[in-house]
Each structure stands twice: as C-alpha cells, then as structure tokens.
Amino acid sequence: MRETFPVTINGATRQIARGTTVAVAMLLAEQPCRLSVSGEPRGALCGMGICFECRAVVNGIPHRRTCQILCEQDMTVETNR
C-alpha cells in the first residue's frame, strides 16, 4: 500500500499519496489553484512550470507554481486570490 499523509486544502484536510504534486492535490480536491485577475477559477494547464496558471498559496507563501512542488505532510494549500 502506498504511503499517504494529511494535506489541508482550503481548510479541508485530506489524505494525499506521497509523490503527488500540489497541482494534482488541488485537482483531486476540485479546488482552483488561483482566481484570475477578473475572478475566474484556474488550475494547471502546462504541467511543466511554464504557464503559471497553477499558482497557489503553499504554507502561507503566495504565487507558488504548484506543478513543480510535491505535497509534504501537514502542508497547507489555499487558492491564490
């Protein structure tokens, strides 16, 4: 069985498998990574760190490219508003 640990996404804690990127955790939680300048929900597009659509607040730091960061135990992730 693969290892999982808790990650808190927009206030709700869920179990995430080790090796999951933060962008994927947001997809699994059906939460947008960010709200665009006109307020549209957005998530990962390119998956390789180029497009910046998957920016979110990770452990309190805004504008993190979540497709380039792996989930860690007890991480908190919030939609970048």
Place this chain on the structure above:
Amino acid sequence: MTRTEVLVIGAGPAGIAAATAAAENGRQVIVLDDNLNAGGQIWRGATVEKAGSSHQGNAAKRRAMTRLQQSGAQVLGGRCVFSVEASGTLQTLQETGSDSLVEQFQFDQLILATGARERFLPFPGWTLAGVFGAGGLQALVKGGYPVAGKRVIVAGTGPLLLAVAAHLAQDGAAVSSVLEQATLAQLAPFATSLWANPAKLVQGARYRGKLWKTPYRTGSWIIEAIAGSDGRKLGAVRVTNGTRTWEEPCDLLACGYHLVPNTEIAALLGCTFRGAFVQVDDAQRTSLPNVFCAGEPTGIAGLEAAMVQGEIAGLSCAGLIGTSLQKRAVVERAFARRMEKAFSLRPELRSLPRADTIVCRCEDVAFGSLHGRTSWTDAKLQTRCGMGPCQGRTCGPAVEYLLGWRPVSVRQPLFPVPLQAFCSHDERVEINQLKEKV
C-alpha cells in the same frame, strides 16, 4: 557561489547527453533543471508509486541516466534560472514548500539544453476546468492525477498527441478521440518517410497498438470547449472537420499545438537566431564562443536529434569533435523539416477565438481588446497582454500565430522572483523566508 567548468541548463535528453559527454572527457559539469527530477518532459517519470502499474521504464532513459550518474556530472533539480551573463555567471531560484533559495553559479562554458514547451492556441472555453495541454495532462498524470475511467479527448497537432493518448489509455482513461488538425495528405509524406527510420516507426506502432479502439481523426479540430451542467467544468467539446461540426462529450480535454522552443536564455545572452531557433555550427556552438546549444531550441526535431546534438555539444566543451555524430545530426535535421511541414497549422485556427475569448491568461486579456493594436509592444502597453508572470510564454506564440507579431525583447529576471532575490548579490539575504546560499 558555486564554480564549475561546464554548466548545462536543462536535464532532458539533450542536457543529459551533453553533461555525460563533457564529464566522461574530463570536464567538471553541473546540470541545472527547473523540474525536480532529471529526464525533461519526454522522459518525465511518475512521482507517485502506482500499484500494479503497467508502465514499463524506458530503456533509453535508464541507459542515459546510468551513464550520466557514472560520468561524475552533478545534477541539481528544482532550480529555475532567472538571470545569466555570458561572462560566466548565473543565478537560480529554488522554491520548496516553505523556502526560497537563491544560488549563484560561475562557469567557463555554458550549454543551453532548455527544450521546448507546448504551443497553445486560444479557443472559446479553453480556460474551463478540465482543459489541459496535451503534454500538460500527461505531466499531471505522472504527478499523481488519476484518469482511470475518465472520458478524455486528445486534440491539437503533432506527434505528441499519439504518445499522450497511448499513455492515458494505459492508465485506464477512455480516450474517445484523437483529433489531429493536419490533413491526411499533409501527414502522408511524413508517415512514409518514417519507413527510413525503424526506431521512430516502431514507437509509432506501439502507440497505435494501445489505441486500437480510438479513432485518429485527421483534418479535425476543436472549435469550442463547453461547460457541463454545473457551468464550471468541461462537459463536451465541439469539433469540426471543415465541412461537418459535431459535439463529443468528455470529462477532460488534452489539447496542444505542437511545440515552441524555449529560447529565452539564448535571446537574453544575445545569441544569433535563425528564425525562431538558435543558430549553431557543426559543433553546436552558438554565435557566442563559450555558449553551446542542443536539442529543441535549435529546431524542433525530437528525442534522437536532442541526444546526438547534446553529445556533440558535450564533446565540443571537452575540445573534441564528433564527426560521425555530426552526420547523424544532419539526418535528424532533415527529419525536423519534414515534421514541421507535416504539422503546419491550418489558417482556420486563427478564427477560433471570439472577442471575449481570453488570449493572455495571466492578465485576462480578451482577443477583442487586441483589435486595433499594431504590434506586440503596442498590445503590451495598451492591454497588458504578455505582461503577467509567464512573461508571454503562453500567449506570445499564440499571438504570433493569430496576429503575426513577434515578441520583441527578453529581460532579466527570466522568471518572476522575489525582489530581494533579484537585488541581492553575494550577501546572505533572509527576508520573507528567502535564503541565499553563498
């Protein structure tokens, strides 16, 4: 400050081959990559263990990685290069869950193996949840996104579409269509030419084998992504072949229009270009004597070309000449020209965006607001198109195809970085959890 003789930017096939060749021939080598692990996009590995996964490790990748490890070259992942000087210094930003770390590197020779990214073309609905790049969805699946049982449509153009569709199908996705905008007549000469290249033909057949139930529709393209009943997530796509238009329901859309080279670092350094690509000589040397370039930035030519050019670049840094390799490089360049022709974009794609279709996703600039603008600079100044965090990497190639404007300048920092990172030099800086390694 870390010093090395040869610094390679990019740990994909070209960068791995370059680093290996240079290190095996006595050079001290460091390889930097923005991604966490070496392999680049084509050799991107899964980061999540899957029970009973049927994906077989790629033999070519394993060979290349083993040789790289034995060569003594050092690979540093998760480093985003944001500033570089041809005189021999470079700065990277490393972001983890809780820290930002700035590092400085000094080099004698630089090898640019920065690869390519997907070309995105805007169409109504392309900002809906459930719409991804083709390689984009594949990368997310490798990052742990489960697609089993999901209805997926793969669309756009390029040889990547079949590779992506095969990978998704193997992970249990129900790939209902692969839509290739190029016509069969356009593709036929390219497909025929593959007979002269058994390796590429076998690879193509392997993809097709996994997709025997999936229609591969040539001359067909997406004209709109339509939201499902909740109004927020993708529910269907509207497709046309130029004469007939139909709807196909789907949960996910993987759509990309072939590749554009990552040439920002070469442009910043002042390397001479040949069209959209970095100009190199037979030794992969750019117009700057201590800067080499290999792989996609010199022409979109795929895996084999990247490995050959990378090896030539690495040998060149060690003062060696790879004559037989140079002959193979010429063959691969001919392949690249045939591929470019086969997957050239049809003009109808220019009329897909409506006035309210977002073109620049960073700044939410709609296609209609570009009306009346005369150049990339004019559009930037008046609409902020291309002025957001991706710095026009996404909308730039789209606008170039839609309106014919070439992006004009590349400036430091090459990626958005905290101001402290850009201003700091040799002193240690720790503001807002930013750290600098000296």
